[in-house]
Amino acid sequence: MPMRVSITIDPDTMDLVDKFGKEHGLDRNRAILECIEAGYARLTDGTPVSFTQTKTFEEYNDLKKAITDVKESLSNLAEEVRLIHHTIEVEWTKEIRGVPFQSKRWYEFWKS
Incomplete structure (x- = not known):
């Protein structure tokens, strides 16, 4: 048959x-x-x-799965780094602001 x-x-x-x-x-x-x-x-x-x-196509599938896991981890890591970079940048810009009397120009003191 x-x-x-x-x-x-x-x-x-x-x-x-x-x-x-x-x-x-x-x-x-x-x-x-x-x-x-x-x-x-x-x-x-x-x-x-x-x-x-072990057959090579099985190894290939295992490697392909591992690579997709690594890509996903790297994309998550990149997103975290982007978020941390943004947070640090915002904190630094808050710290860099000058004190009001330091931010005035010399001729602006005479106006007030």
Whole structure:
């Protein structure tokens, strides 16, 4: 009974499948089927199968998520720095105001 399957394969694995297909004179779909059948045959023989190798596309997704987290943190940090800069600037402008007698020009004393 045929079944339609949709899978995601990282480029390195796809290159290996294409290389296997060229070596055995198979198209890509048939090469994938042969690899699946060989893996199933190995599994049913009792040969231990290890899945410790992390796939590159999984690593890519992890890195992409980490980068988006860093970007979000940096944008939050930039907003905080902008707010602190504004607060400091407002405080400094309040401190810089001169005392009324210091802000008058010399000729304004004669007017009052």
